[in-house]
Amino acid sequence: MRWGLTVPLTGVPIRDHRPLITELASLGYTDLWSAEVAGADAFTPLVLASEWDEQLRLGTAVVPVHTRGPAALAMSAAALADLAPGRFVLGIGASSETIVTGWNGIAYDPPLARTRDVLRFLRTAFAGEKVDGEFDSFTIKRFKLEKAPEIPPAIMLAALRPQMLRLAAREADGAITNWLSASDVRQVRAELGDDKELAARIFVCVTEDTEMARNIGRYLIATYLTVPGYAAFHDWLGRGEQMKEMRDAWAAVPVSLIDELVVHGSAADCRARIDAYVANGLDTPIIAALPTGTDLLETARALAPVR
Numbered sequence: 001m002r003w004g005l006t007v008p009l010t011g012v013p014i015r016d017h018r019p020l021i022t023e024l025a026s027l028g029y030t031d032l033w034s035a036e037v038a039g040a041d042a043f044t045p046l047v048l049a050s051e052w053d054e055q056l057r058l059g060t061a062v063v064p065v066h067t068r069g070p071a072a073l074a075m076s077a078a079a080l081a082d083l084a085p086g087r088f089v090l091g092i093g094a095s096s097e098t099i100v101t102g103w104n105g106i107a108y109d110p111p112l113a114r115t116r117d118v119l120r121f122l123r124t125a126f127a128g129e130k131v132d133g134e135f136d137s138f139t140i141k142r143f144k145l146e147k148a149p150e151i152p153p154a155i156m157l158a159a160l161r162p163q164m165l166r167l168a169a170r171e172a173d174g175a176i177t178n179w180l181s182a183s184d185v186r187q188v189r190a191e192l193g194d195d196k197e198l199a200a201r202i203f204v205c206v207t208e209d210t211e212m213a214r215n216i217g218r219y220l221i222a223t224y225l226t227v228p229g230y231a232a233f234h235d236w237l238g239r240g241e242q243m244k245e246m247r248d249a250w251a252a253v254p255v256s257l258i259d260e261l262v263v264h265g266s267a268a269d270c271r272a273r274i275d276a277y278v279a280n281g282l283d284t285p286i287i288a289a290l291p292t293g294t295d296l297l298e299t300a301r302a303l304a305p306v307r
Contacts, residue, residue, distance in 0.1 A: 001278060003305045004031030004059070004286040006201060007045045009296040014045055018052050020297050025055040027304035033061045033091075033286045035201070037099070043076050050083040057087045061176050061201060061286060062158040064095035065118040067104050071143045073118065074125040081126075081149035091176045091199075092118060093158025096227050109137045111229075112163055119155060119171055126152035156199065160233035165191040174198060174283075179221075179230055181260040182276040184237050189281035199284035202274055205264040206299050207292040213264035216290055218253045221261060222246065262290075267302035274303075 036042035042060040094111030117135035128148035154173040168175035174197030
């Protein structure tokens with residue numbers, strides 16, 4: 001069983017993660033995954049982690065396929081693959097129009113085509129071959145990595161709905177998903193198939209103050225699940241009616257929805273809830289520890305798996 005943690009922890013400077021990262025493997029963690037939204041980029045925390053630990057698998061969940069050119073993305077990934085040979089997973093995804101266009105001023109190409117084309121470009125580049133030609137969403141002229149990674153990184157796709165899950169099943173090494181309940185895993189797994197790795201970021205709030213946990217979850221859900229991609233994901237999962245009132249009035253997030261999508265309670269309760277995701281077909285839980293006013297370094301230690 002794999003057991004992952006999201007870094008950096010909210011509010012903890014990247015340099016202050018070293019004591020925790022050096023002990024994660026001994027606690028039972030197998031993976032360390034970064035994110036990329038509006039804080040740290042996806043690569044820097046993992047570069048540091050590669051120097052602080054030699055056991056953990058390192059992954060990006062995820063790098064947007066629009067905000068870096070294909071060559072720049074390949075170079076960053078190849079450098080990290082060189083620092084952590086055989087232990088790096090490159091997670092890529094379409095992100096959202098808000099991040100790509102609103103924040104970066106870049107046109108939001110059709111997400112499925114762009115993700116597929118970047119995936120195919122990366123496979124060729126990591127093999128040390130020259131990439132020269134037209135893809136559906138871009139054209140590359142005579143690019144070749146100066147030093148292709150000796151062990152090419154696995155590539156996983158951020159996937160929320162059937163088309164992207166099927167692309168991951170056909171051409172990637174697995175899929176990474178987000179904002180789902182333990183029972184939702186079965187539906188996602190059925191679309192991906194049994195042969196590919198399925199990872200999911202799970203939002204975890206270690207507190208027995210239920211109202212605090214729900215308030216934190218309410219804010220996050222209203223922020224994320226009104227984004228078109230996530231809204232469509234939950235329509236597919238069958239929550240359209242449950243979320244209708246929330247979409248009409250952002251603050252009206254049903255308590256039942258919060259309790260399904262945000263794991264909260266004591267550390268033992270949270271571990272048991274995460275185990276339920278695994279029992280339903282998840283290979284790699286990626287814990288995203290939410291701040292509750294307590295020390296998140298200690299929270300990460302408390303959420304270590306019970307072996």
